[in-house]
Amino acid sequence: MPVAFDVVWCKYPQLQHGQDPGPVARPCLVRKPYTHLTTIKGKEYTVGYVDVIYGTKWVDKFTPPQGFHVDDAAEKKACGLKVDTVFDLLDHEILPWSLTYFSNDNGRPTIGGRFTGAMQTRLKEQVKLLQR
Template identity: 65%
Template sequence: MPVLGPNDIFDIEATGLPVAFDMVWCKYPYRQLGKEPGPAARPCLVRQAFTRSTLIKGAHFVVGYVNVVYGTKQIDKFDPPQGFHVSDIAEKQACGLTVDTVFDLQDNMILPWSPIYFSNQHNRPIIGGRLTVAMQARLKEQAAQLK
């Protein structure tokens, strides 16, 4: 993970934190590169977010952390229950997506709430949308099948 400086974290009092079922734009790290940010922001699904006091350059800061699920437009890559598919037009709109997307429910990471990882690339809001109540129920059913 890159070393964070005080200017590398979002002010959570000003920006808030995403919550479970939000869709965020994240430079999700490639596994082979450890926790280095990926090259481009991709849609990721928020599992949970929390804060923790973190020592940064000798001072303690309240830092937000977000557990996100990997998303890709390669929808044939993961079948249910491992892959949570968003392909319905209304569902994509609710999530802030423009293309069919699949989320790999077995690939998630906890990342600091930081502009290093979370980006409004292409003038999109960092928190792009949210799963509908029906989508949340479907996701919970799929997740239960994976246990």
């Protein structure tokens, strides 16, 4: 399972389709992973869930503080991103950690990269601005 600040490839649900997986995998930022003990047909299983933040290449769609932009070449490389990306800090979902939502479309690994320490600090400051 991923950890907070990982960038994962996710078939993020589209609002008009409810919780169905989206058509393509996109980069999403992990807010927090969870596990939950579930009983299925009399057997107990640990099921993983991931709270992820929506990401898109349409960087002008969300401005700070709502949008967290990753456009520096070194930051994109650390996150496993090829293009400038913005994460909408107000759009997140808790999804089961499964191939239904998290996959390696187009040869990409499920966990593509990770926010650097500097990015994590910048993100935390930006979240504080949103909470005002």
